[in-house]
Amino acid sequence: MGLYREEAVVLRTRDYAEADKLLTLYTRTRGKVQAIAKGVRKPKSRMRGGIQALSFSDFQLFEGRSLDTVTQCEVREAFMALRQDLKKLAYATYLAELLEGMVPEREGNERVFLLFLTVLHLVEHGDREELAARLFEVRLMGLLGYRPETGACVHCGKATYGRGAWFSARLGGVLCPQCRMVDSWAVPVTAGTLAVMEQLLRMDVKIFSRLQVAPQLAEELGELMRSYIQCRMERHIRSLDFIEQIRRV
Numbered sequence: 001m002g003l004y005r006e007e008a009v010v011l012r013t014r015d016y017a018e019a020d021k022l023l024t025l026y027t028r029t030r031g032k033v034q035a036i037a038k039g040v041r042k043p044k045s046r047m048r049g050g051i052q053a054l055s056f057s058d059f060q061l062f063e064g065r066s067l068d069t070v071t072q073c074e075v076r077e078a079f080m081a082l083r084q085d086l087k088k089l090a091y092a093t094y095l096a097e098l099l100e101g102m103v104p105e106r107e108g109n110e111r112v113f114l115l116f117l118t119v120l121h122l123v124e125h126g127d128r129e130e131l132a133a134r135l136f137e138v139r140l141m142g143l144l145g146y147r148p149e150t151g152a153c154v155h156c157g158k159a160t161y162g163r164g165a166w167f168s169a170r171l172g173g174v175l176c177p178q179c180r181m182v183d184s185w186a187v188p189v190t191a192g193t194l195a196v197m198e199q200l201l202r203m204d205v206k207i208f209s210r211l212q213v214a215p216q217l218a219e220e221l222g223e224l225m226r227s228y229i230q231c232r233m234e235r236h237i238r239s240l241d242f243i244e245q246i247r248r249v
C-alpha cells in the first residue's frame, strides 16, 4: 500500500457521489486499475483534463484494497481529434471497451499498453479507423495468448495455404477442407483475408498507412474477428452497435 506513479490511458469514467468520478485505467505496468478521482466534477478541479475518457496521462495514485485514489494527474496527450470526430470517437471507444473486457484487473502487460497507445495514435492521426481496429484486435488476441492461426489447420495441423480453408472462431483459426466438419459453425474464408490477418499480425506499424486492403476482404476480416472475439469475451461490446449505426449512414 502507498503512493505510486503510473502512465495510463483512461478507458472509462462514471460519475460517483456528488463530485467524484470512478475511472477505469489501463496503466503501463499494473494493467487495468479501478480508481476514484475526488472532487473532479467541480469546475475548478485541476485534474479535469487528465481524467477524461481516452486521455493519456501521468497519474499519481494511492493504493487501496480494491479502489485506488487519484492524488495527482497531468495530461500528456488529450487526443483532441478523437473527441471532435464521431467516427474516430466511436472506434477509439470500441478499442477501450474491448481492452477493458479482455484483461483481468491488476495484471500488467506493457506490450498491450504500447499497442493500445499506438493504435490510438493511428486513429487520431489517420483516416483508417476500421483497419486500425482490426490491427488492434488481432494483435491484442496474440498478446493475450489467443493468436488466430492463419496457416495450419487447427485440427490436423496440415498447412492449408488458404486453399479451400474454413475458419473456426471457436477453435482459434483455420480448418482444412477435410476437417471443417469438426466445427459446424466454421465459415469459409478466402486466402486473401487470411493473408491480411497475417500481415496485420507481423507488419511494422510504421508502414500501416501504406497497407492496401480490398473492401470485401476488410468486410470478411471484420466479421471473422467479431465472432473470434465473441468466443473469448463474455460481455457484449456496446460500442459495436454504435459503429454499426454510423457505418450505415
Ligand SMILES: [Zn+2]
Residues within 6 Å of the ligand: 153, 154, 155, 156, 157, 158, 175, 176, 177, 178, 179, 180
Ligand atoms: Zn485439418
